[in-house]
Amino acid sequence: MMKPVQKKYYKKPLKPEIRRTKSAGGNFIDKLHAYRDQHAQALFSSLGRLVASPFTSLMTITVLAIAISLASGFYLLVINLQQVAGNLKASDQISLFLRYEISDSFADKFAETIKRNPNVQQVKLISRKEALEEFKTFSGFGSAIDVMESNPLPIVVQVTPKMTLDDKGSFQHLLESFKQAPEVDIAQVDMQWLERLELILEVARRGATLLSGLLGIGVLFIIGNTIRLELHNRRDEVIIAKLVGATNAFIQRPFLYSGFWIGFISGVAAWFIVTGMMLLLWQSVDKLSRLYGGTFHMLFLSFSETLTLLLISSLLGILGAWGVLVYQLRHTKPV
């Protein structure tokens, strides 16, 4: 009598009879080739099956591609906004608006004293005239200024501190010291505004992450349902395969590859959708950017981001298929 079969899988196949029980004859290389052939067969037959029913496949893939492109669209939106905010952040200067009665020469002296402060990197003096010119060019109120008899603008000293905004304590300290100076009327930082923008961006980022997660779950379920239908359509085949000794791994394989293909192709389609939409937006964004001195260049999906997109959508496909298969095959009689 042979040993019970249960124990065989934990031991090395020492006796030839055990080997015969577990799988077919042939040497190791033969089996490896057969295994590789099985995978190749599953890979291409599942693709073939998708192509064989183009209408169904197209509908599923379109829905998935839209969902995936929405998720990656949100992502692109957020990283582009972050880029805008990043550019703004580069100017974390303090503007010191001097008292109106202070003269140009006195302002020069004041700027010199500030320059000697060890916490200050750079100081730029904007005279009344320069300020007026700048205001005329950028504000769009040029003609209104012309009506006025005298220049209403104060002298501004733009201070670039050595520390960044993140170093809040010492930054605040520096700001306070400027405020105390008798020459200074108002000392202003765009810090608060930036902080608010940061918070808004954080909300956008979280919202995008949540929505992407939700869309990902949607993709998972759509693929799962597609695979469930396919499994249902090929139920006879599954039962026959089970009856002639197929393991669940063998039965699952072509379906997992189907899931992979659906996910992968949807990912590729989503990339085209997103890139296409970005190209449509590009011109108008470029115009807008030029209005603001051309500091902003639209970000497209980079190579590594594209790879990530394809990887995630393929993985979602495999996972969606796998979840359904595990559940369905357990409930497909015979076991």
Added chain:
Amino acid sequence: MRYPEVGDVLRNISFHLQHGEIAFLTGHSGAGKSTLLKLITIMERCSRGHIFLDGQDLTYAKERHIPYLRRKVGFIFQDYKLLQDRTVFDNVALPLVIAGFGHLEVSRRVRAALDKVGLAGKEKKYPVALSGGEQQRVGIARAVVNKPPLIIADEPTGNLDPELSAEIMGLFEKFQQVGVTVLIASHDISLISQLNHRVLKLDHGQLVSSK
């Protein structure tokens, strides 16, 4: 064997099939023939008692071992259960592909099996293009291609005329001669009486004779 709705389906059944033996399993409809066959192929589990296949107790077989145990049984169905979208070759090759044979070996064995059942040269045809008798022979080739020690046939001649039935029985006897055990469920009394083999008769879930 026990179904909760109807109580015991099979009771007090005990028999042993020797290597290389042919036996008929007979009895009226609902006697439990199919259930017994399902127990042997672990499509159903028995609630009491033991079933040994090739010395291995099927009662406690774990789910993940079932596929490997099934490879020891070649199953032949009344309705053939062929894959209609695959060629004869692919249908017969299925058990070998599942068992992980390399394609040269698969090709060699499939041809040998088809040759044995008299279908050499029809590898590329699809099941629809074949007659009922030919389809059943494809089913038989698929059952024996993996050289299992036991062949189980559930009403293999149910859809065939007497002449074809006799031919199929002849095939089974050929397999018997090379040491394969064959268990055939059938209620075709005339066919059974023509052949001089052991007969297991079931009646209301009990084994009433085992000559």
